[in-house]
Amino acid sequence: MAPRILLCGDVLGRLNQLFKRVSSVNKSAGPFDALFCVGQFFPDSPDQLDEFMGYIEGRTQIPLPTYFIGDYGVGAPKVLLAASKDPVNSGFKMDGLKVCENLYWLKGSGKFVLLGLSVAYLSGRQSSVVQQFGTYSQDDVDALRAIADEPGIVDLFFTYP
Incomplete structure (x- = not known):
């Protein structure tokens, strides 16, 4: 049976509403096997940060x-810097850096296989100035x-904007 994937656009930190x-x-x-969020995932104002951090800190569970x-x-630099430094994320990981239970950051660009689907991505916004996040x-x-240029099929390609 083929995997079942959900997709969404800008979340803007509204994780209660999303989940x-x-x-x-x-x-x-x-049931669905995974959720891909394309667009701005983090809040766009500080007043939404507490709700968002509830998930990051494990007070509220991410369902898939x-x-x-x-x-x-x-909040992106603080959360993503912490994820980058976590020993669980050491090495070259194109299949997502684990931010917390059931939440993965697809950093930079890459390609990986998830549930038999080939997934490629380009994360972030274009900039001539190199920044980490x-x-x-x-x-x-x-x-x-x-x-x-590698042989094979890409089933899903995610980028934004």
Whole structure:
């Protein structure tokens, strides 16, 4: 049986709203195997940070494996720096850096296989200034081009904007 994937756009840190909707869709049409969030994942204002951090800190559970590429917004540098330094994320990981239980950051660019699907991505916004979070560099684009030259099919390709 083919994997069942949910997709969404800008989350803007509204994880309560997102996962309430995901739970509803999962009950009516699921079960789904994973959720991909494309667009700004982090809040765009500090007043939404407490709700967001409830999930990051494990006070509230994320109901299914969730992958995101919108690595910018309020709180992004702090959360993503912590994920980058976590020993569980050491080494070269194109299949997502674990931020917390069931939440994975697709950093830079890459390609991996999830549930039999080939997934490629380019995370962040284009910038000529190299920053660790929120942007991708020409190196990320070049790496993605090299991946595209490899034989095989890409089932899903995520980028934004």
